[in-house]
Amino acid sequence: MDYCPHTQDDIKQMQAAIGVAGIDELFADIPQKFRLKQIPDIPSALSEQETVSVMSDLARKNRLPRFSMTGAGAYHHFIPAVVGHIVGRTEFYSAYTPYQAEISQGLLQAIYEYQTMIARLTGTEIANASMYDGASAMTEAAILCAKMSGKTKIIAARSVHPEYRQVLQTYCRANGYTVVELAYDPSGQIDLNALQNELDDQVAAVLVQSPNFFGIIEDISSVADAAHKKGALLVAGFTDSTSLGILRPAGAAGADFVVGEGQSFGNPLNYGGPYLGIFAAREKFMRRIPGRLVGATEDKLGRRGFVLTLQTREQHIRREKATSNICSNEALCALAAGVYLAALGKNLRKLAELNIYKTQYLKNKLLELAGWREVFSAPVYNEFVLSCPDAKKVNEKLKNVGIIGGYELQKDYPELKNSLLFCATEMISKNDMDIVTEIIK
Amino acid sequence: MDYCPHTQDDIKQMQAAIGVAGIDELFADIPQKFRLKQIPDIPSALSEQETVSVMSDLARKNRLPRFSMTGAGAYHHFIPAVVGHIVGRTEFYSAYTPYQAEISQGLLQAIYEYQTMIARLTGTEIANASMYDGASAMTEAAILCAKMSGKTKIIAARSVHPEYRQVLQTYCRANGYTVVELAYDPSGQIDLNALQNELDDQVAAVLVQSPNFFGIIEDISSVADAAHKKGALLVAGFTDSTSLGILRPAGAAGADFVVGEGQSFGNPLNYGGPYLGIFAAREKFMRRIPGRLVGATEDKLGRRGFVLTLQTREQHIRREKATSNICSNEALCALAAGVYLAALGKNLRKLAELNIYKTQYLKNKLLELAGWREVFSAPVYNEFVLSCPDAKKVNEKLKNVGIIGGYELQKDYPELKNSLLFCATEMISKNDMDIVTEIIK
Amino acid sequence: MELIFEISKPGRSATDISKSDVPVINIDDAIGKKYLRNELDLPEVAEIDLIRHYTNLSRRNFGVDLGFYPLGSCTMKYNPKVNENVAALPGFTGLHPYVDADFAQGNLQLIYEMQKYLCGIFGMAEFTLQPAAGAHGELTGVMMIKKYFEKKGLKRRVILIPDAAHGTNPASSALCGFEVMELRSNSEGGVDIEHLKSLMTEDVAALMLTNPNTLGLFERNIEQVAQIIHDQGGLLYGDGANANAFMGKTRPGDLGFDVIQLNLHKTFSTPHGGGGPGSGPVGVSKALMDFLPVPRIVKTGDNYSWSEKFPDTIGRVRSFYGNFNVIVKAYTYIRSLGAEGLKRATEMAVLNANYVKERLKPYYDLPYDRGCMHECVFSGKRQVAENGVHTTDIAKRLIDYGYHPPTIYFPLIVPEAMMVEPTETESKETLDTFCEAMIAIAREAKENPDGVKNAPQTTPVTRLDEVLAARKPDVCWKKP
Amino acid sequence: MELIFEISKPGRSATDISKSDVPVINIDDAIGKKYLRNELDLPEVAEIDLIRHYTNLSRRNFGVDLGFYPLGSCTMKYNPKVNENVAALPGFTGLHPYVDADFAQGNLQLIYEMQKYLCGIFGMAEFTLQPAAGAHGELTGVMMIKKYFEKKGLKRRVILIPDAAHGTNPASSALCGFEVMELRSNSEGGVDIEHLKSLMTEDVAALMLTNPNTLGLFERNIEQVAQIIHDQGGLLYGDGANANAFMGKTRPGDLGFDVIQLNLHKTFSTPHGGGGPGSGPVGVSKALMDFLPVPRIVKTGDNYSWSEKFPDTIGRVRSFYGNFNVIVKAYTYIRSLGAEGLKRATEMAVLNANYVKERLKPYYDLPYDRGCMHECVFSGKRQVAENGVHTTDIAKRLIDYGYHPPTIYFPLIVPEAMMVEPTETESKETLDTFCEAMIAIAREAKENPDGVKNAPQTTPVTRLDEVLAARKPDVCWKKP
Ligand SMILES: Cc1ncc(COP(=O)(O)O)c(C=O)c1O
Ligand SMILES: Cc1ncc(COP(=O)(O)O)c(C=O)c1O
Secondary structure, eight states: OOOOOOOHHHHHHHHHHHTOSSGGGGGTTSOGGGOOSOOSSOOOOOOHHHHHHHHHHHHHTSOOOSEEOOOTTOOOOOOOHHHHHHHTOHHHHTOOOOOSGGGBHHHHHHHHHHHHHHHHHHTSSEEOSOBSSHHHHHHHHHHHHHHHHOOOEEEEETTSOHHHHHHHHHHHHHHTOEEEEEOBOTTSSBOHHHHHHHOOTTEEEEEEESSOTTSBOOOHHHHHHHHHHTTOEEEEEOSSGGGGGTBOOTTTTTOSEEEEEOTTTTOOOGGGOSOOEEEEEOGGGTTTOOSOOEEEEEBTTSOEEEEEOOGGGSHHHHGGGSSOOOOSOOHHHHHHHHHHHHHHTTHHHHHHHHHHHHHHHHHHHHHTSTTOEESOOSOBSSEEEEEOSOHHHHHHHHHHTTEEOOEEGGGTOTTSTTEEEEEOOTTSOHHHHHHHHHHHO | OOOOOOOHHHHHHHHHHHTOSSGGGGGTTSOGGGBOSOOSSOOOOOOHHHHHHHHHHHHHTSOOOSEEOOOTTOOOOOOOHHHHHHHTOHHHHTOOOOOSGGGBHHHHHHHHHHHHHHHHHHTSSEEOSOBSSHHHHHHHHHHHHHHHHOOOEEEEETTSOHHHHHHHHHHHHHHTOEEEEEOBOTTSSBOHHHHHHHOOTTEEEEEEESSOTTSBOOOHHHHHHHHHHTTOEEEEEOSSGGGGGTBOOTTTTTOSEEEEEOTTTTOOOGGGOSOOEEEEEOGGGTTTOOSOOEEEEEBTTSOEEEEEOOGGGSHHHHGGGSSOOOOSOOHHHHHHHHHHHHHHTTHHHHHHHHHHHHHHHHHHHHHTSTTOEESOOSOBSSEEEEEOSOHHHHHHHHHHTTEEOOEEGGGTOTTSTTEEEEEOOTTSOHHHHHHHHHHHO | OOOTTTTOOTTOOSSOOOOOSSOOOOHHHHHOGGGBOSOOOOOOOOHHHHHHHHHHHHTTBOOTTTSOOOBTTSOOOOOOHHHHHHHTSHHHHSOOTTSOGGGGHHHHHHHHHHHHHHHHHHTOSEEEOOOSSHHHHHHHHHHHHHHHHHHTTOOOOEEEEETTSOTHHHHHHHHTTOEEEEEOBOTTSSBOHHHHHHHOOTTEEEEEEOSSOTTSOOOTTHHHHHHHHHHTTOEEEEEETTGGGTTTTBOHHHHTOSEEEEOHHHHTOOOOTTTOOOOOOEEEOGGGGGGOOSOEEEEETTEEEEEOOOTTOOOOSSSTTSOHHHHHHHHHHHHHHHHHHHHHHHHHHHHHHHHHHHHHTTTSBOSSOSOOSSOEEEEOHHHHHHHOOOHHHHHHHHHHTTOOOOEESOSTTSTTEEEEOOOTTSOHHHHHHHHHHHHHHHHHHHHOHHHHHTOOOSSSSOSBOHHHHHHSOOOSOOOO | OOOTTTTOOTTOOSSOOOOOSSOOOOHHHHHOGGGBOSOOOOOOOOHHHHHHHHHHHHTTBOOTTTSOOOBTTSOOOOOOHHHHHHHTSHHHHSOOTTSOGGGGHHHHHHHHHHHHHHHHHHTOSEEEOOOSSHHHHHHHHHHHHHHHHHHTTOOOOEEEEETTSOTHHHHHHHHTTOEEEEEOBOTTSSBOHHHHHHHOOTTEEEEEEOSSOTTSOOOTTHHHHHHHHHHTTOEEEEEETTGGGTTTTOOHHHHTOSEEEEOHHHHTOOOOTTTOOOOOOEEEOGGGGGGOOSOEEEEETTEEEEEOOOTTOOOOSSSTTSOHHHHHHHHHHHHHHHHHHHHHHHHHHHHHHHHHHHHHTTTSBOSSOSOOSSOEEEEOHHHHHHHOOOHHHHHHHHHHTTOOOOEESOSTTSTTEEEEOOOTTSOHHHHHHHHHHHHHHHHHHHHOHHHHHTOOOSSSSOSBOHHHHHHSOOOSOOOO
16 A cells, blocks of 8 residues: 555646656765665565554454453553543644644643643642653653752652653763662562661652552652751652542642552553553642743633743754653643543542452452452552462463562562562453452462 | 433332332233243343453454455445434434434434435435335335325336345235346346336336445346336335445435435444334325424424434334334434445545455455456456355355355355355455465465 | 635545456446546545544534533434444445345344344334435335325325424425424413314324424323324324423323334434434334335344335335444443433433523423423513524524523414523533523523524624525635 | 533442452551542543533544545554454453563564564664654654664764754754754755755764654755765664655665664554554664664564663663554564565555645645655645635634644744645545635635634534633643
8 A cells, every 4th residue: 555646647747847858867965876776674565454454463463361360550541431422533643743832732732621620630730741751750850850950860659650760870970970779668669767867868750659559649748848858858669659539649748749550540451561651740840840831821812822832942943952852742642641531530539449449359359269468558549469389480371361469679679589469440340350260369 | 231220219118109108019900820020931030240341251252354355235334433422412313213302403304404414325306314224214115105106016027135035025016016026137137128028007116226236236227218118117226335435326326216325424344233224216106105204394483403204104103004004113223324425525435446446456356366267247346256166165264264255146046056246345455455365275 | 614615635645555456448348438537626635634623623613522412302412432332343334235134133232132132122013224314214204104094095185293393394295295284382382172173184194293293392181192193083193393292101002193203312322423423213002013115134043034024115215224333332322321221311311401491481481381281482572672682692602601592482372482492411501601691691682682683693693694694695615 | 512510410430340349448447648639639520421522522523534634744544444453352352461471472472573674664674663643752762763873982962954954853853962053945845965964063962853854855865865864974864754655665674874863653644543543663783783772572483582781772761562562563564465565555655645735736835846745835825815704714714614724834934834644545526626715715815714713613613722722721720
């Protein structure tokens, strides 16, 4: 299939208008020796029908699990039908960044609404219109703290998602910042004493997640106090963003930045992407934060309208002095998140409660199994850690019947041998959970 | 789930405005004894998530075949992606009949374009914007011929789709018209001598299909001449509408009405519906044909616009004198057909050729099997009839491996024992067809 | 906008055809030149042209997803998106109608249960889901009535139809060879009992009654009406297009109806598709069950299958089994709402209609001033008399206010009729702003009648010349 | 239009939550009051409100499916619908990133083959698909460059970037701790070789070159440029955002580039989504392979899996594996076009750009009058000087003609720049009507400059006050 509308006639006429005898003349600037005859290693073209069958075969090579008990940064939630119908509106998805406000009011308003919802959810005053994912959101917040303060030390709780910390390391290494990792205590929360000891006047930011990677809810306000006393800023993340529907927002507990993965808000699992980074902050950082910001303004007749604003923060104006290099972001995922939140409204709390009920049930169920124990004691949202006689074997058994078990923590936390991180959302039924224990035992 | 936006407050205020104390007062006109307490036999309400899982389970109770060799009035063709994206535009599907032209120009123009494409395809001058299906299109054409002529006899070839003839019978019985069935000859075409004999001055219309139910291409012009000589009108149908891409249209061969099933044009199999009845005719019948007609006109500034026209034919104006009782039709299916035809354009012929190639191959393949014979000799489009030692057994074997075999003709044509009607479209691959013979032998 | 033909250019195409994986044969030889066409005059456009053409066309069309659409008698309620999604599942869309029942147990169960649900909701003995639309259902019902009398060896020629009835009622009766006699409405907008008595003879097969009728009024004397018909051995046919007015509150079966047709696309919330597809199931009482069209679905154990073995059937009214995929959406709607939800839908629909009626009463004539059901009918008489502003003008002006106009000039017994059916899915806010627009237009009719007569002004075209369209019909484009 | 918050009403909701099938527990006890929030201030709207709100918002937005969108440097080509459909297959959308590789062989094969295809198209040794966008790819590439020198025990501080480069280039370099030095363009719009020589020292890690550059001009001296960089042990980085200009005609790998990033959403036709998601794969030469981010995909036999065992990796740049579902669409695009189709896309893209350049040259200043590649850059200097009409005004006026404006005021080295990238999916007819609009506007600028300055007039809002927006930022709605 070929998507060029050019007929032979068109091409002739256009060549004449340009004054070239053939297409190749248009590529005269490419030195002869570098001209390519033919792209290697690409299968020949397909008709539309062939394309569909080739791609369907490939999709079928994947195996969709019966159900899954792994969250660990990506969560299986029900997506109301309206979300797909709205993000499927071609006026939205076939547009690009709304540089030209007058013909982009739809997207601009939708994003302004998204920013407002996120600010309210996170207990902050402002939010941008998305970073790449939770990891880059947290990382850019940390980098920003360092840039603003001129300090070079960043404290990250070990209970922050391992991959987020790896991304943080990658960015910090390139910038010569040092990352100090902070232990968790037996409850699963961060060790406040360890924090006190690590905090010195070189610390730009403290990074925590609540719920953290273990599903544990952190005591953000204590962390915030400790950090602020030492002039450090607090970057608070979260794992499953649906937790924002019921947990006290980090913003309200004193965090300077609230960042995290927004996938749970109306975006499919998609094998890891596209997702969206939620980035919210205190108002005072408005002119420093990375990413797009939509602002309300007026037209010549005083009618309300929306535009991209404070662009002097951005690379296309500030170049090497920009607060970030981000340009394309995850706008459509943010739109989905906005529609999702508008669809649920206050029901987001009900959803969070349901997740908690399911989680409790699964935990109790699994604890009935011989040799299974709780690893941590602090309260959790929809994930929890249990240790068992043989984690690998458990997952193997479940896999054989098409069920995804828990996340094996040992690879990231050597000290947590045979410990599994389980997740239960509204997508798992009582019946599913009852089956699980049958299969494992 | 409940789709009423009414809050308790709203309801109170509205009751007050109306002057009733409660909802039940609004139903005061319903005699007490007839008031219903509770609808029986309906499962309790479902949440959106539950709805999706209940319906998905039901859908999974169906078994999708690996591939199918049955056409017989409904055809499996590839549907270009654009079709779904256009009929999925909510401005189209959430609208109703475009009574108010000024806010319905989109649909009206699309239907005007559809009418034009159909007229061109069928070799006629006019086409309406859809009947219920092929059967009702053919039946209403026959009834119309009888009404216009005052004659009461209708000749229908036995090679017309059995269900179409059954529907015709049902309508004619109610109207006191007699239907005479016309034999086919050994070639599979209708028996022209038999036709001559049946034709008398009481015959309102002759009904044929080309390709007919056996896949055979009829000699429409001879039939037309015969019919017209005796003052009868010719209603020519077709089976798979993609055949119109390559076969001489009945309109060009002298048919007065060209009718048939349009499902093949961009509409999924959907287990039989919704489909769309194609109804095309000679210009002289314009003021008599059933169904919606869109016409071009002008607005006050002389700009081109489109409206529903010649509505005096229709029930909402003419009531019992209307040419038909049809009101809601298959507009969205007609839109899909229009988009499909616009997408393929001249490629419709290529598609038809591909169907012919596949059909030839399948026929030859099957004829290699011991005891398989061709039943008819005339040329076919993408269906053909073969007789074999044990038709039931063949289909049983195929069914066991998830393949739909041929249509068993015996139930409609007792004389065609162990005869199967096979169909091969672009959706069946050489590989599939090679497997088939392996399975059968 | 240009026509697809006007943007067509030879050599373009929006999709392609696969190369053949089987031997290519000579078509002329295989089929014969005389059977082949030599031209194929279809548009040739690239995918980008096609998408832009139809997408921009869609933007010149108004649907209920864009705004209020109070088109009376058509029940333009909001259709839930989840229904669209589940109906699009390959399991529902992918099956050929002739697959062996083993492949289609899910579809068959759905059809079987849908019939059961409808029997429960409407109090009928059995339903067929075959008819493709309401009018098709009417025809099917009338055919059964005809057969019913034939079975009895009786030949009744007449069907009584109220003057307020929808056009499809007489049209369907006529299409079935019946003679139609018009039944007068009384001063209350109900059946004129005396007139009914005078018309009801041994020659009358049935009364085709819409209840509530097209004025949105419930027939208070329904019991007596049924009595009169049945006493003479006649049958009572119910046009169920207005079922959104009583579903969950009363049942036609209990009211004495022998046959009813439904419009699933209205009451059971399937998108109207710009004029269709619809679905017009027909429900019957025990007495008429044997005449139902074939095929009918039978359940044996947990197994479902189709059967044609019903000797007294009127036969087949459509190929295959009706508009199945529409039925999937309606089934989904019933399952998600449940008994309580269906009842609430009716209650809110009636509440909305009465609210609009009360708010607009002072500004527009209300020919029958009593409690209405799911819709209310005003008359533009006053505006015509005082300002020469017609109902069409009011309708077109509403477009400028961002609304789809109500149904106009129907029912015929109301001069300059405006038939408003808000449906239950509209909020009080929407009704209030609509009513304010109607009130503003009533004022405009007085103060600036020409402004109203020149509406609409906000549309891609202004008022179109329908007379020209009918006088010089152009229903098929010809290259200039 | 009202905000979703302004149409919100307590008690409404567009979806519901299932009743719990497991025991309900007391949340306050289970979690502790101090950890719970007491308010949740989200909009409350019914499904009908939500659909109407966002559908009507969409109708106030312009996308390439509505019309011509020549936004320079962004490659707004038409994106095939079939790609959307296949990417939506449950097999692709439904998998959790942490499922065992056995469940994801289809996805892994797709990623593996996609990397192979990109290597073939661009002549690189290996690709990573992890970066989420072009700028993310730049950062990843620059990090690898840094690591490359660290491995050698060298510390090079500088990256050279042409003055015409896209803002993300210097921003990415800075975000990686490099010092940016600006490289001048010569009179031909190419690299000023002498300036390059003078800047190129042992302290320079790399030159970040966009070829063709943002003027749409191919670097004729590319061989010499590469030579100069490499002679000093430096690396040549290629910003591949403009790959639509050469894909199939030449390969960065052959031209001497050591690292390039692509913008799949541009060259490989994935919808831009109103600003994203995109995808920014990075390709490297053999010398840099070891530094690629982890995880990397490995094939053993017919089996695919992820591996992190690459000691010299720069580490991880994103969680999971990148914007997988975007990659599915790009992969589909490559498969359907094949080698010939990709080449033809480039050829038609360049043909279109040169056609527009030639047609508009007489009316707008063309700072570099030579054959362009996939885009051409005009200057509005003349209109400013003669009529006081600025490029913004011209852009806004184009909106009234039904077009999305080109990229404006970029590249920075062209005053009043208008950067037009037609892409290959646009027809001659579209380019002609666009050019006629541009010509008409040039005339309007002379005859009626105020008309142009007051554009647009056809939009729901007229020109918006961006200064006010920045001076009194309102980025989060507050209840009045
Ligand atoms: C009262 C009434 N009866 C019958 C019909 C006919 O239904 P359909 O359009 O589905 O054929 C309609 C709908 O237009 C109607 O309003
Ligand atoms: C030349 C050039 N380089 C880099 C980028 C950045 O790509 P992205 O927006 O995907 O981050 C862009 C796109 O805006 C570009 O045009």
